[in-house]
Amino acid sequence: MSPPPDPWSRLARLTPARIALGRTGASLPTREVLAFALAHAQARDAVTTPFDSARTAHDIEALGFRTLEATSQAVDRATYLRRPDLGRRLSETSRQRLAQAAKAPCDLAVVVADGLSSTAVHAHAAALLGALQPVIDAANWRVGPIVVASQARVALGDEVGEILQARLVILLVGERPGLSSPDSLGAYITFAPRVGRTDAERNCVSNIRGAGLSYAAAAFKIGWLAREALRLELTGVALKDESDVETLGAPTAPPLPGAAARNSS
Amino acid sequence: MRYRKTLGATTWTFDSLAQVMAKASPLRSGDMLAGIAAGSAQENVAARMVLADTPLTAFLAEPLIPYELDDVTRLICDTHDEAAFRPVAALTVGGFRDWLLSEAATSEALAALARGLTPEMAAAVSKLMRNQDLILAASRCRVTTRFRDTIGLPGTLAVRLQPNHPTDDLAGITASILDGLMYGCGDAVIGINPASDSLGVIGDLLRLTDDLIRRFEIPTQSCVLTHVTSALQLIERGAPVDLIFQSIAGTEAANASFGVTLALLQEGLEAGRSLKRGTLGDNVMYFETGQGSALSAGAHHGIDQQTLEARAYGVARAFEPLLVNSVVGFIGPEYLYDGKQIIRAGLEDHFCGKLLGAPLGVDVCYTNHAEADQDDMDTLLTLLATAGVTFVMGVPGADDVMLNYQSTSFHDALYVRELLGLKRAPEFEAWLARWQITRSDGRLAPARAGHALLEGFS
Secondary structure, three states: OOOOOOOOHHHHHHOOOOOOOOOEOOEOOHHHHHHHHHHHHHHHHHHHOOOOHHHHHHHHHOOOOOEEEEEEOOOOHHHHHHOHHHHOOEOHHHHHHHHHHOOOOEEEEEEEEOOOOHHHHHHHHHHHHHHHHHHHHHHOOOEOOEEEEEOOOOOHHHHHHHHOOEEEEEEEEEOOOEOOEOOOEEEEEEEOOOOOOOHHHEEEEEEEOOOOEOHHHHHHHHHHHHHHHHHHOOOOOOOOOOHHHHHHHOOOOOOOOOOOOOOOO | OOEEEEEOOEEEEEOOHHHHHHHHOOOOHHHHHOOOOOOOHHHHHHHHHHHHOOEOOHHHHOOOOOOOOOHHHHHHHHOOOHHHHHHHOOOEHHHHHHHHHOOOOOHHHHHHHHHHOOHHHHHHHHHOOOHHHHHHHHHOOOOOEEOOOEEOOOOEOEEEEOOOOOOOOHHHHHHHHHHHHHOOOOOOEEEEOOOOOOHHHHHHHHHHHHHHHHHOOOOOOEEEOOOHHHHHHHHHOOOOOOOEEEEOOOOHHHHHHOOOOHHHHHHHHHHHHHOOOOOOOOOOEEEEEOOOHHHHOOOOOOOOHHHHHHHHHHHHHOOOOOEEEEOOOOOOOOOOOEHHHHHHHHHHHHHHHHHOOOOEEEOOOEOOOOEOOHHHHHHHHHHHHHOOOOEEEEOHHHEEOOOOEEOOOHHHHHHHHHHHOOEOOHHHHHHHHHOOOEOOOOOEOOOOOOOHHHOOOO
16 A cells, blocks of 8 residues: 655645655655656656757758757767866867858857757757747847757857857757756857856856746747847846846737746856 | 885875875766876875875975965964874874774764864875775764754754755745654754845745744754855844855865855854854854865865865864755766765765864765766765764755755655664754654654644645
């Protein structure tokens, strides 16, 4: 017989935390041990599932963008996890390929990076770019080829942006997976990208996923931050995300969900 | 100074005491990332042999980070208690390990010795100790602290109730606090990591926990883990601040990257004490640390991460904290790669902290990109509990839905109490019995609907 949840299980509707689980003696009921194991397996698989960069590039091209595949200097997942420095730099081959593609300066470089969750990129990157497309078109930005990068960390966008002579880089990346959020995508926005930028010089829109920030809301925030970054010629701690304020004043803008994304460096 | 060891046909040389320390460390990814780890298993043992023959006084004569460059070194040197050091002053590091495991190292002798030891001495001897040595020696150390209850008494284990919520929702956080209390957790602190850094939100969280503690007369304390400067502002605004939190590290430069100085910590200590909110004692500081934080900030001076972690405890003890928490597996696999490295680091941190006189708890934890799982956490929790760890975390279902990592749960605390007979802080234990959350033997009473604690909530 399975031990029931605790009598205060109604409180569980107030939080995603695992409360009122019930117990057998001092220990978890079998169903909770298995539910936890499944969540951990999903998060582990999000980290280790090989990144399908070809499929991701194909999905993005279907939107009408040009793409370019790139790799970091981390040759495999084990190296990537141990050596964050290598995940921040382009491989020599990729560097040359990007240099050849960089014909003229552009306003915007966009990088899609696997980061710590290829699952998140597979699930959300193309869809988010689809939502961003009208924002980009409306602003009339010149966009470089969308770079689909494997074994890549956030700072890889600095080198890509520098080579593509971009005023601004937007990097979409699979975030460190949590048990309740194995497929969360983040967007990092950096003005005047070049190797050596610090995280304090970026803005971030986090938690883009089904149960988090919607594509429309994320695209609105990213578009707002990109416009402000190009206008003020900076990103980072000096650029405060006040896109919510603008939404309140503009009834035609897409509505934001109740849970706002958290800006972090 | 050069150090040398000949083993068979090979002579191993080390350029400095810092290099001996780094290469004598059990292998971990953070020291490899820094490029200071031993290049081979034999070099590691050669360095440990050199270290074993090194007198403890070498650490007073040759600070690993120069006195002029670093205020943590200055703090360590300036507060070193020569008289307390005397019983072990003639020993080598190897001899000190033998002494620690001998019958001479009683709880009283260890307590008297603490201020005579520098963090570097503690780190050095830990590198010669196997896991069982770290457990046995730490189990003899007693560090007791007080605010509204008594933490660290022999035979007890306290739990930090960690009711985090991804958007700091007050109802959601209340739900997790009630769940934790009904599971008998929260005697170390009710400690919330806020998602927001807004002072308004943090003030709301402080009032929420203060209301609960007063309404139910819970003999515990609350903390919202925000920067010390925020705590100072909140105190000025009249917010009910029990404990002052700060992340700290083992070098001046790493502390600077956290936005703190020793003077600022002193200011926090004095502001916290000025409120006189503790009923049993005035240990008002709550520090968090973790191996790798100095390297992560580019502030490691070529020193291995375990030694720098011990130096963070040297900082902590100067401010008479209620709680010091090594968040051992949080930083990620580039510093501690897998369960084996996390387990070793957790035992080292606990031993070094206790030996230095800090009330050390451990956040037994891992992230999803580390090669670790709940089985590794069970192992480390069990080992630390046998070693007498001061406190561990209590996160609902071990899943922190705000910080996205796995720690220990309310159930884990029950497990280790059941296994080892560990009690809660006595005042909190009595409160649980009074509210009939526990039975007379300390085990949980059967859960029932309509418990007085839940009235008006569910």
